[in-house]
Amino acid sequence: MSETQPVIAAVVRTHVENAAFFWAQRDTLAAEDPPDTEAIAFVDARLEANLDALRIAGAAVWPFIIEAFEAFPEKGELFVLTHRALETGDARRLEQAVAFARVCDDGTRGLCGAFEWLPPKVxxxxxxxxxxxxxxxxxxxxxxxxxxxxxxxxxxxxxxxxxxxxxxxxxxxxxxxxxxxxxxxxxxxx
Incomplete structure (x- = not known):
């Protein structure tokens, strides 16, 4: 999506919220002993679909990500911010993610989760x-x-x-x- 194409705010906001929810759910499922691998795979597919939608939205997604974190300073929202910053190579947003990790209800968990999710080449x-x-x-x-x-x-x-x-x-x-x-x-x- 180019910088000049409009986005539908409600759709982008929903994808941000869904991505945060699904990653938080995945993180919780993965911490169980033993983890339910079928449930994790189910959630992973939904998470990746929402992350794809954020990729398509491009830079227009940032206000929605920041708004989501400010409303819910939790690990899922921090994951989404960090994921997008890493994937786009946005150093300023990555520094913002570190600052948000210091006030996040779940500490650095979402920050760490994005590093775990993305491949080493990123x-x-x-x-x-x-x-x-x-x-x-x-x-x-x-x-x-x-x-x-x-x-x-x-x-x-x-x-x-x-x-x-x-x-x-x-x-x-x-x-x-x-x-x-x-x-x-x-x-x-x-």
């Missing part, structure tokens, strides 16, 4: 920058991407294990407890 450059950022929200998102895609922090692991954030230390410990590839890059899986 997130790798940001992961490389953020793992060494010294900012716990950024580091958590970078580690979430590595965990989800089979990456490893390499020689950073020892430093991450001493990080001031309990969450970062816990995430780093997950690397220490699995067969490591200390020579692996921080970009994700093979």
């Amino acid at each position: 997130t790798a450059a940001v992961v490389r920058d953020w793992v060494d950022s010294g900012d716990s929200a950024r580091t958590e998102a970078a580690l979430a991407a590595m965990i989800a895609h089979g990456g490893h922090p390499g020689d950073r692991l020892e430093r991450l294990m001493r990080n001031g954030s309990d969450t970062v230390r816990r995430m780093a410990a997950s690397f220490a407890s699995r067969p490591g590839r200390p020579d692996a890059t921080v970009t994700g899986g093979d």
